[in-house]
Each structure stands twice: as C-alpha cells, then as structure tokens.
Amino acid sequence: xxxxxxxxxxxxxxxxxxxxxxxxxxxxxxxxxxxxxxxxxxxxxxxxxxxxxxxxxxxxxxxxxxxxxxxxxxxxxxxxxxxxxxxxxxxxxxxxxxxxxxxxxxxxxxxxxxxxxxxxxxxxxxxxxxxxxxxxxxxxxxxxxxxxxxxxxxxxxxxxxxxxxxxxxxxxxxxxxxxxxxxxxxxxxxxxxxxxxxxxxxxxxxxxxxxxxxxxxxxxxxxxxxxxxxxxxxxxxxxxxxxxxxxxxxxxxxxx
Amino acid sequence: xxxxxxxxxxxxxxxxxxxxxxxxxxxxxxxxxxxxxxxxxxxxxxxxxxxxxxxxxxxxxxxxxxxxxxxxxxxxxxxxxxxxxxxxxxxxxxxxxxxxxxxxxxxxxxxxxxxxxxxxxxxxxxxxxxxxxxxxxxxxxxxxxxxxxxxxxxxxxxxxxxxxxxxxxxxxxxxxxxxxxxxxxxxxxxxxxxxxxxxxxxxxxxxxxxxxxxxxxxxxxxxxxxxxxxxxxxxxxxxxxxxxxxxxxxxxxxxxxxxxxxxxxxxxxxxxxxxxxxxxxxxxxxxxxxxxxxxxxxxxxxxxxxxxxxxxxxxxxxxxxxxxxxxxxx
Amino acid sequence: xxxxxxxxxxxxxxxxxxxxxxxxxxxxxxxxxxxxxxxxxxxxxxxxxxxxxxxxxxxxxxxxxxxxxxxxxxxxxxxxxxxxxxxxxxxxxxxxxxxxxxxxxxxxxxxxxxxxxxxxxxxxxxxxxxxxxxxxxxxxxxxxxxxxxxxxxxxxxxxxxxxxxxxxxxxxxxxxxxxxxxxxxxxxxxxxxxxxxxxxxxxxxxxxxxxxxxxxxxxxxxxxxxxxxxxxxxxxxxxxxxxxxxxxxxxxxxxxxxxxxxxxxxxxxxxxxxxxxxxxxxxxxxxxxxxxxxxxxxxxxxxxxxxxxxxxxxxxxxxxxxxxxxxxxxxxxxxxxxxxxxxxxxxxxxxx
Numbered sequence: 001x002x003x004x005x006x007x008x009x010x011x012x013x014x015x016x017x018x019x020x021x022x023x024x025x026x027x028x029x030x031x032x033x034x035x036x037x038x039x040x041x042x043x044x045x046x047x048x049x050x051x052x053x054x055x056x057x058x059x060x061x062x063x064x065x066x067x068x069x070x071x072x073x074x075x076x077x078x079x080x081x082x083x084x085x086x087x088x089x090x091x092x093x094x095x096x097x098x099x100x101x102x103x104x105x106x107x108x109x110x111x112x113x114x115x116x117x118x119x120x121x122x123x124x125x126x127x128x129x130x131x132x133x134x135x136x137x138x139x140x141x142x143x144x145x146x147x148x149x150x151x152x153x154x155x156x157x158x159x160x161x162x163x164x165x166x167x168x169x170x171x172x173x174x175x176x177x178x179x180x181x182x183x184x185x186x187x188x189x190x191x192x193x194x195x196x197x198x199x200x201x202x203x204x205x206x207x208x209x210x211x212x213x214x215x216x217x218x219x220x221x222x223x224x225x226x227x228x229x230x231x232x233x234x235x236x237x238x239x240x241x242x243x244x245x246x247x248x249x250x251x252x253x254x255x256x
Numbered sequence: 257x258x259x260x261x262x263x264x265x266x267x268x269x270x271x272x273x274x275x276x277x278x279x280x281x282x283x284x285x286x287x288x289x290x291x292x293x294x295x296x297x298x299x300x301x302x303x304x305x306x307x308x309x310x311x312x313x314x315x316x317x318x319x320x321x322x323x324x325x326x327x328x329x330x331x332x333x334x335x336x337x338x339x340x341x342x343x344x345x346x347x348x349x350x351x352x353x354x355x356x357x358x359x360x361x362x363x364x365x366x367x368x369x370x371x372x373x374x375x376x377x378x379x380x381x382x383x384x385x386x387x388x389x390x391x392x393x394x395x396x397x398x399x400x401x402x403x404x405x406x407x408x409x410x411x412x413x414x415x416x417x418x419x420x421x422x423x424x425x426x427x428x429x430x431x432x433x434x435x436x437x438x439x440x441x442x443x444x445x446x447x448x449x450x451x452x453x454x455x456x457x458x459x460x461x462x463x464x465x466x467x468x469x470x471x472x473x474x475x476x477x478x479x480x481x482x483x484x485x486x487x488x489x490x491x492x493x494x495x496x497x498x499x500x501x502x503x504x505x506x507x508x509x510x511x512x513x514x515x516x517x518x519x520x521x522x523x524x525x526x527x528x529x530x531x532x533x534x535x536x537x538x539x540x541x542x543x544x545x546x547x548x549x550x551x552x553x554x555x556x557x558x559x560x561x562x563x564x565x566x567x568x569x570x571x572x573x574x575x576x577x578x579x580x581x582x583x584x585x586x
Numbered sequence: 587x588x589x590x591x592x593x594x595x596x597x598x599x600x601x602x603x604x605x606x607x608x609x610x611x612x613x614x615x616x617x618x619x620x621x622x623x624x625x626x627x628x629x630x631x632x633x634x635x636x637x638x639x640x641x642x643x644x645x646x647x648x649x650x651x652x653x654x655x656x657x658x659x660x661x662x663x664x665x666x667x668x669x670x671x672x673x674x675x676x677x678x679x680x681x682x683x684x685x686x687x688x689x690x691x692x693x694x695x696x697x698x699x700x701x702x703x704x705x706x707x708x709x710x711x712x713x714x715x716x717x718x719x720x721x722x723x724x725x726x727x728x729x730x731x732x733x734x735x736x737x738x739x740x741x742x743x744x745x746x747x748x749x750x751x752x753x754x755x756x757x758x759x760x761x762x763x764x765x766x767x768x769x770x771x772x773x774x775x776x777x778x779x780x781x782x783x784x785x786x787x788x789x790x791x792x793x794x795x796x797x798x799x800x801x802x803x804x805x806x807x808x809x810x811x812x813x814x815x816x817x818x819x820x821x822x823x824x825x826x827x828x829x830x831x832x833x834x835x836x837x838x839x840x841x842x843x844x845x846x847x848x849x850x851x852x853x854x855x856x857x858x859x860x861x862x863x864x865x866x867x868x869x870x871x872x873x874x875x876x877x878x879x880x881x882x883x884x885x886x887x888x889x890x891x892x893x894x895x896x897x898x899x900x901x902x903x904x905x906x907x908x909x910x911x912x913x914x915x916x917x918x919x920x921x922x923x924x925x926x927x928x929x930x931x932x933x934x935x936x937x938x
Contacts, residue, residue, distance in 0.1 A: 049796060071792075072798045072799055072800045081796055092785065096782065100794075100799075103779045103782060103798065103799055104797065106779045110780055110807060113775070113780050115774075116774065116778070170798055325719070374907070378906075378907065383646075383718060384646055387719060388902075391841065392899060392902040395838065395841050395902065399898070402895065403890075512837075523723070556738040557734060557738060559731075559734055560734050566724060566727060567709075570713060570716055570724070574715075
C-alpha cells in the first residue's frame with residue numbers, strides 16, 4: 001500500500017466533513033474518489049497533503065505515519081497535488097512555474113546559492129540540472145512551445161496541464177488530482193483521460209483523483225471510492241460502482 | 257481549550273482575569289510595602305486607562321472584522337478628535353458637554369473621508385496595497401496636523417468637572433477616572449445589543465462573514481462599512497476627549513503609541529470580538545499602570561509592555577483570548 | 587565558466603563605471619551635493635532590504651527604522667575614538683566593558699548588520715508563523731521597543747543625549763561600493779532557486795508550501811537577510827550623520843523606504859534604486875515648501891514648515907491609489923530592454 005488512511009476524520013465545529021475514511025491505495029494505477037458536492041472529497045485531500053490537521057484517524061504513506069505533518073514535508077516525502085480551482089503562480093512564466101517546484105530537491109544552502117563560484121559551490125551544477133529537467137518535462141508534456149509565456153495567459157486546458165507538470169516536477173510517487181476535468185467539455189475530458197494515463201505510465205506513479213465527471217472516472221480508474229456526507233458509502237471496481245444502488249441514490253438524492 | 261471555557265462564560269473570564277491581576281498586585285504590594293490606598297489609586301488609574309484602550313480597540317477590531325485590514329489611521333482619528341476638542345473649548349468657548357457632543361459628531365467625518373478616499377478605491381486590491389494606503393493615510397493625517405497645528409504640544413484645557421479630585425477615605429482620584437469606565441461600560445452594552453439585535457447590526461455581522469454574499473442578499477455593503485467607520489470614530493472621539501482631560505498634552509504624533517497598543521489589545525483579546533477588545537484593553541491598561549507603580553525602576557520601558565504581551569499571546573494563543581482559530585481556505 | 591558572455595562583461599563594466607564615477611565625484615563635488623548623493627545610495631541599500639521582504643516575498647514588515655538603529659548604534663558605540671567618549675557620556679559613564687573597545691568602520695558595520703539579523707531572527711520566529719499583517723504591527727512595535735531600549739540604556743547608548751563625535755563618513759566610493767555589493771548580492775539571491783522560492787511564496791503561500799517549500803524557513807531567511815542589510819545601511823546612515831540619537835529612528839523613518847519601494851515597484855531591484863534617487867533628491871528639492879515664499883511681493887501663506895511632509899504623504903497616497911505598480915512593477919532593467927530589441931515575446935530570457 002502506498003497510501004493508507006485509518007478512520008480519517010475531520011470535524012469543523014459541529015459539522016463532520018469526513019467521517020472515518022479508510023483508504024487503501026496500492027502502488028501503481030489510477031484511483032478515484034467520487035461523490036456529490038460537499039461529500040468531503042477535497043477535505044480528505046487537504047488532510048492527506050497536510051493542509052488540514054485531521055481531528056481523528058491516521059494517514060500512512062509508504063507505511064510511514066504522515067498524519068498532520070506540514071504540507072512541504074509531505075511533498076518532500078513524495079505526494080504532490082493539484083488544486084480544484086487552478087492555482088498557478090500567475091505572474092511567473094511556464095518555465096518558472098515548473099522550475100520553482102524543483103526547489104525542494106536543492107542541496108546547496110543559501111550561501112552556496114548566492115556565492116555561486118563554479119568549482120567551489122555545487123549550486124551552478126544543480127541549477128543546470130534543474131533547468132535541463134524542467135525543459136525535458138515541458139517537452140514531454142507538450143508545453144515547451146509556450147515555455148516563456150506568463151502562465152495566466154495560457155488557455156484553460158493548458159493551465160491544467162501546467163499545474164500537473166508543476167506537481168510532477170517535485171518527482172512524486174503519488175499524485176493527487178483535485179477535479180482535473182472541472183470546466184472541460186467532453187472532448188477535452190477525453191484528451192485529459194489519455195493524458196493522465198500517459199503520465200501514470202511514463203512517470204510510473206500512482207494517481208488518486210477526485211472527479212465529478214463519471215465518464216472520466218469510469219474510463220481510467222481501476223478502483224473507486226464513493227463518498228456522501230463525509231462517509232465512504234461504497235467502493236469497488238468501476239463496474240461494481242455503476243450498478244450500486246447506494247451510489248445511484250446518493251447522486252440522485254443530491255440532485256446531480 | 258482555555259478559550260472555550262472563557263467564551264462560554266464571558267463574565268467569569270473577566271472575573272478570573274481581574275482576580276489574577278489583583279492577586280499579582282497584592283503579592284507585589286507586599287513585597288514593595290505598598291500601602292492599600294496607594295494601591296487602590298493605581299487600580300483606579302489602571303481601570304480607567306484600560307477603559308480608554310478598550311474604546312479605541314473596538315474601532316480597530318470592527319474594521320478588521322469587516323475589511324480584514326489594520327486601519328492604521330484609526331490612531332490619528334483619535335488624535336484629530338483631541339484637536340477638535342481643544343479648539344471647541346478654547347476657541348469656541350463651548351461648555352465641555354457640548355464640546356464632547358460636537359467632537360463626537362465631527363470626528364466621524366474624518367473617518368468617513370479616509371474610508372472613502374483611501375480604502376474604498378482599493379477594495380479587492382492586493383493586501384499589501386491596502387496596508388500601504390492605510391499607512392499613507394495615517395502619515396498624511398499626522399503631517400497635516402503638524403502643518404496645521406504645529407508640532408509643539410498644546411495644553412488640553414482643564415475641565416474642572418472632570419479633573420476635580422475627590423477623596424474617599426485616603427484614596428484620591430480624579431472624577432474622570434471614574435467617568436471613563438462608566439462611559440465605556442454604557443457604550444459597550446449599547447453596542448453589543450445593537451450588533452446582536454438591531455437589523456443593521458445583524459447586517460453588519462453578515463458583511464463581516466462574507467461581504468460578497470451579503471451583497472447578494474441585498475445588504476448595502478458600502479453603507480455598513482461606512483457605519484463601521486462612524487461607530488469606530490465616535491468611540492475614538494469619546495476616548496480622545498477623556499484622554500485629553502486625563503493626560504493633557506496634544507501633539508500630532510500622540511495617537512501613535514495609544515493606537516499601536518490598542519491594536520495589540522484587539523489582537524490579544526481576539527480580533528473580531530468586541531468583548532475581546534475590551535478584555536485586551538483592560539489587560540494592557542492595568543498591566544501598564546501597575547508595572548510602573550510596582551517597579552518604578554523600569555518605568556522607562558512602559559511602552560514596551562504591550563509588545564511583550566503581543567509576542568507572548570501570539571506564541572501561546574495566536575487567535576487571541578476569545579478568538580477561535582480559523583482554518584485557511586485551501 | 588565557459589560562457590562568460592557579453593552581458594557579464596557589460597554588467598561588470600557598469601559596476602566599474604559606477605565606482606570610478608563615485609571615486610572621481612568624491613573629489614569634485616561640494617560637500618552638500620556629495621552628502622545628498624551618499625544619502626541616495628544609503629537609502630537604496632535600506633529600501634532594497636525592505637523590498638526583499640515586502641516586494642519579493644510578499645510579507646509586510648515595518649521594522650526598518652529599528653534595524654537601522656541597531657546598525658547605527660553599533661557604529662556609534664564602537665568607532666568613536668576611546669579618548670573622546672568620556673566627554674559625551676557625562677550623565678553616566680560608558681559601561682567599562684565597552685568603553686575601550688574600538689573597531690574599524692567596516693567591522694562595526696558588519697557587527698551592526700549581524701546584530702540586526704539576530705534580532706530579526708528572534709522576532710521573526712514567533713511572528714512569521716502568523717498571518718501577514720500581524721507582522722506589520724509586530725515589526726513596527728519592535729522598532730519602537732528598540733528605540734525605547736536605546737533611550738534607556740544610558741551607559742551603553744548615552745540615552746536621549748545620543749552619541750556625538752562619530753567619525754564622519756563622506757567617502758562616496760565606500761558608500762557606493764556598499765550599495766553595489768548589496769545590489770549584487772540581492773540580485774544573486776533573487777535569481778537563485780531560493781529567490782524563486784521567495785517569489786512563489788509571494789504569489790501563493792499555500793501552493794508554495796504544497797510544492798515542498800518550507801514557509802517559515804524561507805520567510806525567516808528573507809526577514810533576517812533584510813535586517814542585515816538594513817543594519818549595515820543604518821550604520822552607514824549613522825556614520826554619514828556623525829551623530830546618532832534615538833530620535834533619528836522614530837518608526838516614521840521607515841515610511842520613507844515604504845514610499846521608495848512603492849514608487850520603484852514592489853519586487854524590482856532597479857526600480858528601487860531609481861526611486862531612492864528620485865525620492866531622496868526630491869525631498870531635498872521640496873525643502874522650499876518649508877520656507878516662506880514671496881510671490882510678487884505677497885507672502886504665500888501656505889508655505890511654512892511642515893508642508894513638505896504633507897506633500898510627501900499625499901504623494902505616497904497618490905502612488906498607492908493610482909499607480910499601484912510604481913515605475914518598474916516587478917520588472918528589471920536589463921541590457922536587452924535597453925537595446926530595445928523587440929525580442930520580448932521571443933526566445934531568450936535574461937540569464938541564458
């Protein structure tokens with residue numbers, strides 16, 4: 001198991017946003033959490049990535065307890081994420097967005113980075129490596145034609161891609177995608193599905209995603225968790241989920 | 257955890273704090289061989305200074321709740337109100353009660369003007385821009401006051417009705433020291449009732465929660481924001497008047513230190529909570545007076561006390577005594 | 587380094603030119619003009635230090651006056667010749683421990699910078715974990731506490747009397763050298779991976795953290811480095827004045843630097859340097875506002891002491907309200923830009 005949660009719980013005041021969630025995500029493959037709005041999916045992500053400290057339960061990543069660790073420490077351990085509403089560094093270029101995410105691999109200290117005398121300080125060599133890796137990554141994901149464009153000027157679909165590229169630059173083992181297809185039309189969604197599969201294969205990582213688009217989820221994920229009102233009401237392979245009456249009623253009941 | 261207990265029972269919280277302070281005082285007094293009446297006198301002074309701080313701190317906390325910004329100019333609104341009071345008594349020969357009313361009516365105009373010119377155009381702008389604008393407004397008021405009224409201190413006119421010394425037993429204190437806490441208490445009761453029960457008060461809380469949503473719900477957001485500045489300015493004006501009566505000496509920079517301390521008071525009490533502002537004001541006011549009284553050797557550092565308290569509270573309980581921790585939106 | 591390209595040579599050329607110019611002007615200019623130009627460079631150092639925190643990292647500090655005071659007192663305490671000290675400290679003699687230590691100016695400047703950095707570390711550690719605007723109040727408060735401390739530590743700082751007889755520094759070459767070094771170091775910092783991390787924090791803290799950037803560590807580093815340069819700048823300032831007393835370091839001094847970085851552009855080194863010259867020279871030029879003025883034999887009543895500062899604060903408001911980006915925004919002057927080659931949408935960026 002690359003990721004495991006035990007009775008993961010989050011309460012905000014009197015509201016229980018996530019109630020005793022038990023995830024078991026084995027290495028490799030694409031996994032999904034689905035559920036109507038307000039089911040607690042993003043809250044679960046926020047706990048896994050350290051943005052929220054859970055009020056109960058534990059999170060294990062590669063069998064190490066990472067519960068309530070700081071977000072940057074969790075990213076260093078190997079979990080990267082994207083955000084529901086795309087959050088790029090808007091004033092920075094595509095290249096700068098991605099290379100910024102390389103910073104966590106930097107070994108030189110601050111003084112070595114400022115006094116970067118070749119031969120004495122390892123910084124320049126590290127910087128060259130980062131630049132090369134960043135360019136390779138952009139090339140691989142088909143973003144290099146807009147390398148020096150300000151990120152907020154990119155079309156919507158490419159901003160999504162860039163956000164994924166930035167997350168990949170941290171060299172994660174587990175990638176969390178928060179509604180990657182939000183706001184996309186069927187054709188774009190289809191392209192995204194292929195893109196996600198390609199990323200999974202080429203970077204050999206595990207992907208856990210939150211999605212509303214059932215087509216996308218059924219298309220690419222091998223195992224699905226269904227949440228409703230903070231509770232995990234069903235789990236299983238896409239075919240099992242599709243026929244589950246509890247899932248259908250959760251979606252119909254909430255008007256989706 | 258402590259905050260929860262406190263919040264459930266505000267009165268007991270205030271009682272506990274006062275008791276702790278009293279215990280410290282009596283302990284320290286025993287060491288310092290301070291006489292009972294002298295001590296009582298310091299307590300009266302501390303409470304009246306605390307009440308003044310509370311009046312000003314409420315203005316900071318209200319603006320912060322609604323606009324999430326530190327209204328740096330609030331301290332200068334306080335300063336301007338002292339000049340208003342000075343001129344209405346010395347130049348226009350007003351009796352002090354009339355002067356107080358006029359000052360309380362005129363000061364909000366300054367508050368409104370600042371909101372209109374310096375803050376409203378920047379609504380939705382980056383936080384740092386708003387902060388710089390607030391600093392600019394504060395600096396402008398200070399410089400304008402220096403230019404118009406001169407940098408030398410002006411003596412606030414003596415108001416015998418307020419400065420008369422009365423003796424109870426062997427304790428001597430000025431009338432104003434008693435008047436201030438009474439006025440503060442009265443204003444607090446009115447304000448809290450207003451915010452929780454009046455329709456406008458409810459709208460005010462809605463704007464504080466989320467002004468976009470409040471706007472959609474049909475609340476006149478600009479009106480509410482203006483009202484907030486009016487209330488804050490009136491309180492600052494009343495506080496300023498009493499301040500002048502108690503500490504007569506009016507200069508263009510005089511608002512700065514009280515202003516900083518009162519913002520600290522608001523943070524200490526828990527920003528966004530009027531009761532918190534009052535508790536914070538009392539802690540700082542009493543603390544400052546008592547430190548000077550008990551340890552005259554370090555009286556030069558009295559202005560540092562507030563900032564020490566600030567750092568301690570930020571370390572121990574960043575959301576303040578009554579504040580609840582807020583989760584950041586992700 | 588194989589690719590020492592044209593730009594590196596050009597940059598070094600500009601630096602050499604500036605220093606040579608400073609060296610020549612040092613002998614050629616009268617003391618009044620020299621003093622103002624020196625002040626420009628010192629203000630540039632301090633404004634850059636403030637911009638590192640407020641413009642590049644997106645925090646908001648108002649503590650520069652306090653850090654400057656630390657630097658200025660380090661210079662004042664340690665560079666006054668030991669035999670001249672007793673006459674100044676007549677209320678209370680100087681602490682024996684310090685009374686006989688004399689340091690050369692450079693050492694005192696570095697000491698001041700390091701002490702300021704240490705204080706910044708102590709303040710920053712609790713405060714930087716909190717929401718941004720608390721930093722403004724906490725640093726402002728600390729800047730005042732530092733001043734209060736210096737006013738009260740009679741045997742160290744001579745209290746409110748201040749320290750006179752500080753060997754005056756008027757050497758343009760030295761001051762401009764300090765400014766050039768500051769600019770170079772900050773440029774190297776900001777173009778490094780650490781600089782990118784700071785900008786990421788400015789853009790979006792939550793994302794920066796999710797990209798593996800330790801917020802507290804990086805903010806603290808920026809804050810401490812900023813304090814260091816403010817301390818050095820304060821030391822130079824003290825040496826330029828020749829007298830150091832607590833009243834020089836009232837927190838409103840910091841507002842000068844706020845105005846400079848807002849005018850120059852929050853997040854622009856070159857903008858800050860340009861604005862330092864504009865504001866410092868402008869403030870000097872505006873002095874006529876404070877003098878009584880007669881036009882056609884009639885005295886214009888509005889010209890009297892204090893008007894200059896009113897104009898100054900109105901200026902600040904106008905820039906904040908109407909020209910939020912300042913002169914440079916977040917851009918820098920580069921040779922590419924100067925050559926005006928329309929490659930801006932094209933291939934190369936600054937440092938390739």
